[in-house]
Amino acid sequence: MGIQTSDKPLLERVKESEQDKFMQASVAKAQDAQHIKREDSRALLGNWEQWRELGEQIRQRALKYLPDYLEQFSDNVEKNGGDVFFAATEKDAVDYIEKIVKETGAKRIVKSKSMVTTEIDLDKRLLAMNKGLQLMETDLAEFILQEDDWDEPTHIVFPTLHKNRDQVREIFMKLGYEGDNDPMHLARFARKFLREYFLQADLGITGCNFAVADNGMINLVTNEGNADLTMAIPKTQIVVMGMERIVPTMNDAEILDNMLCRSAVGQKLTSYVTFEKGQVAGETDGPEHFHVVIVDNNRSRALGSEFQSILQCIRCGACMNVCPVYRHIGGHGYGSIYPGPLGAVLSPILGGYQAFQELPYASSLCGACTEVCPVKIPLHKLLIEHRRIITDQRHMQHGLNNLMMEAIGIGTGFPWLFRTAVRFGHLGLKPLASKGEVHAENFIKPEGSVKGGPGLVGGWADVRDLPLPPKNKDSFRQWFAKHKANQPQPGDQKANQ
Amino acid sequence: MKVVIFSTCVVDLEFPNVGIAMTEVLERFGCDCYLPKDQICCGQPTFNSGYAKGTQRAFRNQIDALLSVDADYIVGPAGSCVAMIREFPEFMKDDPQYADKAREVAAKTFEFSQFLWRVLGVENAGAELDGRATYHRSCHMTRLLGESESPYALLAHVKGLEMIPLENAHDCCGFGGTFSAKEPEISRQMVDAKVGHIVDTGAEILISCDPGCLMNIGGRFNRLGKPIKIMHIAEVLNSNVDESRISYLKQMPV
Numbered sequence: 001m002g003i004q005t006s007d008k009p010l011l012e013r014v015k016e017s018e019q020d021k022f023m024q025a026s027v028a029k030a031q032d033a034q035h036i037k038r039e040d041s042r043a044l045l046g047n048w049e050q051w052r053e054l055g056e057q058i059r060q061r062a063l064k065y066l067p068d069y070l071e072q073f074s075d076n077v078e079k080n081g082g083d084v085f086f087a088a089t090e091k092d093a094v095d096y097i098e099k100i101v102k103e104t105g106a107k108r109i110v111k112s113k114s115m116v117t118t119e120i121d122l123d124k125r126l127l128a129m130n131k132g133l134q135l136m137e138t139d140l141a142e143f144i145l146q147e148d149d150w151d152e153p154t155h156i157v158f159p160t161l162h163k164n165r166d167q168v169r170e171i172f173m174k175l176g177y178e179g180d181n182d183p184m185h186l187a188r189f190a191r192k193f194l195r196e197y198f199l200q201a202d203l204g205i206t207g208c209n210f211a212v213a214d215n216g217m218i219n220l221v222t223n224e225g226n227a228d229l230t231m232a233i234p235k236t237q238i239v240v241m242g243m244e245r246i247v248p249t250m251n252d253a254e255i256l257d258n259m260l261c262r263s264a265v266g267q268k269l270t271s272y273v274t275f276e277k278g279q280v281a282g283e284t285d286g287p288e289h290f291h292v293v294i295v296d297n298n299r300s301r302a303l304g305s306e307f308q309s310i311l312q313c314i315r316c317g318a319c320m321n322v323c324p325v326y327r328h329i330g331g332h333g334y335g336s337i338y339p340g341p342l343g344a345v346l347s348p349i350l351g352g353y354q355a356f357q358e359l360p361y362a363s364s365l366c367g368a369c370t371e372v373c374p375v376k377i378p379l380h381k382l383l384i385e386h387r388r389i390i391t392d393q394r395h396m397q398h399g400l401n402n403l404m405m406e407a408i409g410i411g412t413g414f415p416w417l418f419r420t421a422v423r424f425g426h427l428g429l430k431p432l433a434s435k436g437e438v439h440a441e442n443f444i445k446p447e448g449s450v451k452g453g454p455g456l457v458g459g460w461a462d463v464r465d466l467p468l469p470p471k472n473k474d475s476f477r478q479w480f481a482k483h484k485a486n487q488p489q490p491g492d493q494k495a496n497q
Numbered sequence: 498m499k500v501v502i503f504s505t506c507v508v509d510l511e512f513p514n515v516g517i518a519m520t521e522v523l524e525r526f527g528c529d530c531y532l533p534k535d536q537i538c539c540g541q542p543t544f545n546s547g548y549a550k551g552t553q554r555a556f557r558n559q560i561d562a563l564l565s566v567d568a569d570y571i572v573g574p575a576g577s578c579v580a581m582i583r584e585f586p587e588f589m590k591d592d593p594q595y596a597d598k599a600r601e602v603a604a605k606t607f608e609f610s611q612f613l614w615r616v617l618g619v620e621n622a623g624a625e626l627d628g629r630a631t632y633h634r635s636c637h638m639t640r641l642l643g644e645s646e647s648p649y650a651l652l653a654h655v656k657g658l659e660m661i662p663l664e665n666a667h668d669c670c671g672f673g674g675t676f677s678a679k680e681p682e683i684s685r686q687m688v689d690a691k692v693g694h695i696v697d698t699g700a701e702i703l704i705s706c707d708p709g710c711l712m713n714i715g716g717r718f719n720r721l722g723k724p725i726k727i728m729h730i731a732e733v734l735n736s737n738v739d740e741s742r743i744s745y746l747k748q749m750p751v
């Protein structure tokens with residue numbers, strides 16, 4: 001279903017995720033393992049903060065002159081004998097690809113991993129349009145998803161993070177697998193299965209990690225080598241890329257590859273880092289027909305807006321690997337093929353607020369994403385930007401919570417109102433408070449705690465006790481005034497009234 | 498040295514003991530403390546929820562209040578709120594009336610432990626507290642304020658206190674201001690993970706520099722009926738002080 005993977009409300013998805021204990025354990029384990037690998041591989045490189053600055057600069061420059069770089073890139077692709085198509089919408093992209101499939105009479109398509117093709121729902125649309133077509137995802141994880149009746153990915157780098165080896169074994173048994181659940185055996189089976197497809201494939205579709213403007217080459221980064229086979233064997237190749245995948249030079253690509261591999265999987269480099277273009281005259285390597293489809297699909301909404309920096313993203317997935325919300329709700333919790341902090345920022349831009357207005361709120365703004373992002377996207381600040389637009393401009397928030405927030409806004413703007421709140425906090429919340437055993441010492445007072453209430457108080461108290469505020473006479477302000485008055489040399493009395 | 502106390506709304510509303518402990522510690526180290534009555538809140542609850550326009554008044558009020566006393570420093574008992582104040586120059590850069598004032602406020606505002614360690618150069622605050630404790634590092638203090646050393650350095654010198662490292666200390670406790678009330682289903686799972694790690698340490702005391710996080714974690718401990726003692730770092734550094742133990746750093750932290 002394209003970018004949106006679920007139309008259930010966030011709360012429902014969160015509850016479903018909580019039921020999926022295996023998924024939660026698997027995500028936590030992956031996050032913790034990646035934490036160590038990522039830090040180690042970055043330490044090996046040294047000066048990580050300076051690398052980040054460099055990465056940010058490269059991406060910012062690419063975006064600043066994007067139209068020029070795109071033009072330079074497509075000129076170079078054409079010089080190399082390839083074709084370039086700019087697709088404004090997902091429909092344009094799919095229609096164009098379908099046209100190539102028809103023209104070439106392709107019957108067997110092999111694909112390597114590509115988020116943008118998932119975004120435009122390419123596989124299912126191609127299969128629906130052309131009944132006789134065979135299409136195979138050749139990235140191991142994407143292959144598993146396809147064979148599991150097109151299950152949705154839950155991570156942009158590890159799409160099957162939510163599945164365990166027993167589930168994978170079951171899926172493979174439908175294809176004739178008879179072995180155990182050893183990942184090595186499972187992978188070997190998949191490789192043999194896929195190898196046969198590769199040899200007969202007549203059209204390959206790949207994504208693109210970076211598109212190099214000054215020579216028209218496509219840079220692909222994988223650990224399985226399937227993308228290389230996808231390019232090498234079929235006569236026709238189609239590269240599908242988001243319009244922001246551009247980097248100015250090979251040098252820039254090299255720097256970003258270095259950062260991408262460390263951030264994505266904690267490796268110095270992945271097993272395969274490839275640069276390619278169409279077939280060079282006189283050689284037999286590479287596809288005879290080479291097409292690049294550059295997809296906008298609402299990316300230009302971000303260009304020139306407060307959200308431009310999200311287009312710096314190099315799809316490393318590190319923000320998901322550190323996100324404490326993702327840790328619990330998993331990829332499906334976000335209802336978008338782009339989950340985690342990246343997804344919470346990008347999905348409303350690509351898919352609109354109507355579908356994704358809840359995502360910017362699914363964050364505690366802890367900043368772990370901002371801290372880890374190799375190209376310094378201020379992710380948590382962009383989430384606040386979304387909230388601002390939703391609240392200030394679109395008035396999509398209603399109800400008691402909204403009223404309460406307005407009230408807090410007023411209460412924190414007028415000193416006398418706030419002092420009133422301090423004065424009456426105890427009395428105001430007292431009716432909601434009840435006495436009970438004190439477990440959190442030096443925190444919950446014998447007078448009791450609030451265990452329920454309306455609106456935001458209720459949201460808080462659903463989960464945890466709120467200490468009953470002290471009586472006004474016991475407040476810090478009262479203490480301070482008395483304390484200061486008793487001091488031998490009182491300070492500025494005016495300020496301490 | 499004149500110090501304005503930025504008490505924070507949470508301490509004003511909920512935790513007088515934190516404000517008192519902080520004042521007593523600061524005075525012990527020679528600070529002449531002031532508490533401007535018009536200060537309220539750094540503006541995070543509404544700003545982070547998207548009410549940008551509605552927060553402008555809170556920003557301006559806070560800046561005026563904190564500058565109403567001509568002090569050398571402004572010190573607050575909350576890493577998160579101090580980090581927010583440090584961002585004021587960015588928020589107010591297009592406000593001709595407040596841009597300069599915002600820079601002034603940001604430049605002299607410090608989180609309590611940071612102020613003791615980095616500005617006053619305190620090595621040992623003279624405190625004594627018997628027990629096993631663990632420390633919760635708040636996300637905003639470490640990531641936004643960029644302070645991850647001062648609390649550990651000061652707590653290491655508290656006599657009798659055994660500090661036990663906390664597993665997955667880098668994970669958020671699920672407070673997140675209004676997030677905790679707006680998304681309780683997610684927040685609960687996050688705070689439960691944090692509670693689990695704290696329980697695993699076997700610590701009797703949980704210490705932090707952020708009253709917001711303590712409110713979240715402490716409230717959850719109480720709800721779950723698990724025993725813990727909740728202490729702000731100021732309360733720890735104000736425990737059973739013997740001034741003969743006080744020492745200063747030979748070299749100021751960089």
Ligand code: SF4
Nearest residue numbers: 313314316317319373
């Ligand atoms: S937003 Fe940053 S951390 Fe997240 S996937 Fe993109 S580049 Fe990686």
